[in-house]
Amino acid sequence: MVTTAEVEGRIAIREVSRIFLDTEEKAVTALQNVNLDIHPGEFVSLIGPSGCGKSTLLRLIAGLDQPTSGDLLLDGEPIRHPHYTRGLVFQDPTLFPWKNVWDNVASGLEARGIVKELASEVDTYIELVGLKGFEKAYPHTLSGGMAQRAALARALVNHPKVLLLDEPLGALDAFTRMNLQDEMIRIWRERGTTMVFVTHDIDEAVYMSDRVIVMTPRPAEIREILEIRLPRPRQRNSPEFFRYRSEILEILHLLP
Incomplete structure (x- = not known):
């Protein structure tokens, strides 16, 4: 891992509520008095019933929305608005249809006025997500998995x-989804x-995460935090894997 992750990327969520x-x-009330610390370089999954506020919390961390009360901090600085230091990837890749893969990946750098200086970075991240050779391809020619890889590169190129x-993998078929899970872990x-x-996928959360944050129905609070103590690469059919899966299922079934 890069050394900067050891000191950067710490998220602090303090008594956050969001009322619509x-x-x-x-x-x-979508969120109610949520408290959470996410450590630098950690992989954390949010899981819970549909409509429980998972995406609302993500939008608050992104700076696309503001809490009704409470504070969100990135490395000690308040999150007030969107910033390239917080990349965002949706279920829909949201690629610009009139731009090819290279130009889509470069769009964030272009908006910041630094695409010429960092053109080699675009090539690096296209290769990193496995799209080398598709730089000139347009979104309508890409499979769902390839489009999501391009969206991932677009977010990562801003460091x-x-x-x-x-x-981000919810709309993909099972085989493509598992393949991209492994690619995301590698990256x-x-x-x-x-x-x-x-x-919403319990297996996906256990397979990918350092910790799984289980949220209650709306108004969402954190019900439980599970640390996934499994070596990587993880075996989806191991008894230990199923034990974590069963534990999360039990927690979810106990929710009101």
Whole structure:
């Protein structure tokens, strides 16, 4: 892992609540008094019932939204707005259809006005995600897995301290999904970037994470934090793997 991850990429979430107004102007509490520390270089998954606030919390860390109360900090600095130090990858790759792979990956650097200086970085990250040879391909010619690889490269090329992943593999077939899980773990171990991963898939959370954060239904709080003490590469059919899977299932079934 890169050495900067040992001192950068620490997320602190302190007493965070987020209240929305519904269509009838009634208050709906999505998150309630959430407290969490995510360590530099850690891979953390958020899991819980649909609509429990996992993606809301991710958007707050990204700076795309602000909490109603509480604080979010990255390396001790308040998170107030989006910044390239916090990369974001969605379930939909959201590639620009009029740009080829190279230009899509470079789009963040272009927005910052540094694409010429860091053009070699674009090539490096395209190769890192396994798309070397597809630099000139346009999004409509790519498979779902290839498009998601391009989206991952686009986020990583900015050298974020934190990579936020909102069900990025949810729309893929099972084989492609498992392949990309392994690729993401490889990239995470090489780069040392702090990863915060939202998923509904318990197996995926156990397979990929250092810790799994189980959230309650709305208003979401943290019900339990499980440290996954399994060596890597992990065996999906090992008794220890199934033990963690069963433990998370039991917690989820106990939720109201």
